Amino acid sequence: MLSMPDDVILQVTDLVKHFPIEAGFFRKKQIGAIRAVDGVSIAVQKGKTLGLVGESGCGKTTTARAILRALEPTSGSVLFRTREGIVDMARLGAADLKKARADMQMIFQDPYSSLNSRLPIMDIIAEPLKSHGYPKAEREERVKELLELVGLRAEYARRYPHSFSGGQRQRIGVARALALNPALIVADEPVSALDVSVQAQVLNLLLDLQEQFGLSYVFIGHDLSVVRYICDQVAVMYLGKIVELADVDALYEDPRHPYTSTLLLAVPDANPHAPWRQDTVKGEVTGDEREIVGCSFAPRCRYAQDICREKTPELQNVNADSTHLSACHFASEITLEGVS
Amino acid sequence: MKVGVLMDKMDQDHILEVQDLTVKFLMDEGTVHAVNGVSFVVPAGKSVGIVGESGCGKTVSSYSITQLLPKSARLTGRILFRERDGQVTNITNLTPDGKEMRRIRGKEIAMIFQEPMSSLSPVHTICNQLSEAMLQFQGMTKRQARTRAVELLQLVGIPYAERRVDEYPFQLSGGMRQRVMIAMALSRNPRVLIADEPTTALDVTLQAQVLRLIQDMQNEFNLSLVLITHDLGVVAHMVDHVCIMYMGQIVESGPVKEIYDDPKHPYTKGLMNSIPKLRGRRGERVVPISGSVPSAYAVQTGCPFCERCPERSKRCTQGIPQRVKIGSEHYVCCHLYQSGKEEQDVINA
Structure with missing residues (x-):
């Protein structure tokens, strides 16, 4: 029997997703693997938001997709609390997976490509209901309810996506994700394609819905200001691994991994008086297929010692109540700058 | 439409002056008023930021300076550029593919693009x-x-x-x-560098490195910088002077610290309140601007922001507000400040 703590809705353990690199024309042979996700363990509390942050190519989207099993994970388990008990998403058969997905939905980054331009809004939002066998009359009723829930008018159901702005389209994407009353929503950069004035509308909508329905979110983002605004806990990823995981304020104010500190200090805050450090890190992400010996951030890290290049650091507690984890050999020795 | 006072001559310290620029695109579906009477100046060696959301006309304004607009564009107004010998050239008088323009473009005014x-x-x-x-x-x-x-x-x-x-x-x-x-x-x-969203496609650590490089180059070669961006964070740290654009107009402009500390135009205030801050307090809600940007084909008879403005009144729908000076270099286009100025004029008279 699968089990996890009562207040946890999703528990990912040692999730791995490798993409094979093949060579050869007639006989394909695997010559290596891209380690997009390399042993990720996270847990999402009921009614809370876990943020996944990192630069492009760090594996945050792959993690999200592997959680939903939109991608087949290479190994690891994804325990998820559905209405009918705990399941391991990574091992479910097709029929059970479909059932489980009613409780776990996704919001996509690009509100332009994620809505089918040939379908009216009614059909787009009703799609998950249809695939789960709801009768037509019920579907139409629910779509109208959902449109109003996300702040659009019920009459809009007949219109096509082209007549909506980016922010409205993202609301439609949210309505579709809510159609089956999920408990968990995986949101992959849901506001990064939106203009600032509209971004706030969608962020507040997500917060309101969370309050109203007790939703849990996995929120993927690269904008650290947005992540601070919406998340309760944050996991920082670097080259397929989690390097730091903590409650949002602890992570921002007292980062314990050099990469987290680097990221935070590199953000130009929308305040001309706030400090901005542009020289915190040299170089850029070196993405290649070789297995990295030691800490993957070591080549760019100013604190790197010999041990960092020899031994891979484990994600370890840095405080007594084990809410703050860091994968750095010197997590408790170095003092790092955060943002207050 | 007139915005501000048109100057006959160019200020000695300025390397670039854009005066009452309008750009229209004649499309099959109608006319798009991309830029509606934009005026701003770039002092030599300084940096000016143009901020706004997508479709506000910031890129079109910058492409007008280097005459890189498509043939369907109709341009009026003046773009004055100070040559190395002190002469003033009006760029709008030059043919886009003519010899003079080709000399200025690249050699005098260079551009870097987003992608x-x-x-x-x-x-x-x-x-x-x-x-x-x-x-x-x-x-x-x-x-x-x-x-x-x-x-x-x-x-x-x-x-x-x-x-x-x-x-x-x-x-x-x-x-x-x-x-x-x-x-x-x-x-x-070049003497002027126009950077159109130079780091939007980059991650945050790379963004910091590239912006640092632009600043270094600016100092080393005494470049004047026009930075076009939608990122209020980047602008806050990169420029001396900022112009906030909405629907083809500069609704507010001024020294960057003054604009961030004390925004006057309801749109600027709205923008500032709608972005989550990195150093924000938890539980403090951001306040979005209601509604969305009107269609580009819409003809403006009043203030372009009035539909979304929390402080609108009747006069906002009736006339386009004039540019009003409210600080030594701080200008705002809003009826809220208009009345004060008119009263002032009456008193002075």
Whole structure:
């Protein structure tokens, strides 16, 4: 029997997703693997938001997709609390997976490509209901309810996506994700394609819905200001691994991994008086297929010692109540700058 | 429509002045008023930011300066540029593909674009692309151009420049490509650099590096910078003076600290309140601006922001507000401040 703590809705353990690199024309042979996700363990509390942050190519989207099993994970388990008990998403058969997905939905980054331009809004939002066998009359009723829930008018159901702005389209994407009353929503950069004035509308909508329905979110983002605004806990990823995981304020104010500190200090805050450090890190992400010996951030890290290049650091507690984890050999020795 | 006072002469300290610029696009579906009476100045050696959401006309304004607009564009107003010998040239009088404009474009006013992958040719080496202008305009030999290309790559911080110079853009990362773009823009020692969302496609640590490079180059070559962006964070740290654009108009402009500390226009206030802050307190809600940007085909009879404005009144729908000076360099286009000015005028009279 699968089990996890009562207040946890999703528990990912040692999730791995490798993409094979093949060579050869007639006989394909695997010559290596891209380690997009390399042993990720996270847990999402009921009614809370876990943020996944990192630069492009760090594996945050792959993690999200592997959680939903939109991608087949290479190994690891994804325990998820559905209405009918705990399941391991990574091992479910097709029929059970479909059932489980009613409780776990996704919001996509690009509100332009994620809505089918040939379908009216009614059909787009009703799609998950249809695939789960709801009768037509019920579907139409629910779509109208959902449109109003996300702040659009019920009459809009007949219109096509082209007549909506980016922010409205993202609301439609949210309505579709809510159609089956999920408990968990995986949101992959849901506001990064939106203009600032509209971004706030969608962020507040997500917060309101969370309050109203007790939703849990996995929120993927690269904008650290947005992540601070919406998340309760944050996991920082670097080259397929989690390097730091903590409650949002602890992570921002007292980062314990050099990469987290680097990221935070590199953000130009929308305040001309706030400090901005542009020289915190040299170089850029070196993405290649070789297995990295030691800490993957070591080549760019100013604190790197010999041990960092020899031994891979484990994600370890840095405080007594084990809410703050860091994968750095010197997590408790170095003092790092955060943002207050 | 007039915005502000048109100056006959250009201020001695200014290298670029845009005066009452309007750009219309005649499309099959109607006329798009992309830029509606925009005026701003760039003092020599200083940096000016143009901020706004997508479709506000910030890119069109910058393309007007280098005359890179498509043929369907109709442009009025004046764009004055101070030459090295002190003469003033009105760029709008020049033919876009004429000799004079080709001299100014690149040599005097250079541009870097948002997407380095689509602005570089995928089928030419970095060396070929960097040396194209040198061979064309500076009469260098191939060997000289190559040496100069390597120098430029070193200047913008590309490691192993001698090897990199023979590579193709796809072999470089996004940050490296943007560095190549900057090297190309600097190759003819321009005096004005227009950077159109130069770091929007980059991650935050790379963004910091590239912006740092732009600042270094600005200091080293005494460049005047026009930075176009939607990112209020980038602008806060990169420029001296900021212009906030909405629907083709500059609704507020002023020194960057003044605008951030004490925004006057309801749109600027709305923008400032709608972004989550990195150093924000938890539980403090951001306040979005209601509604969305009106259609580009809409004809403005009142203030362009009035539909979304929390402080609107009847007069806002009736006339386009004039630009009002409210600080030594702080201007705002809003009826809220208009009345005060009129009363002031009456008192003065």
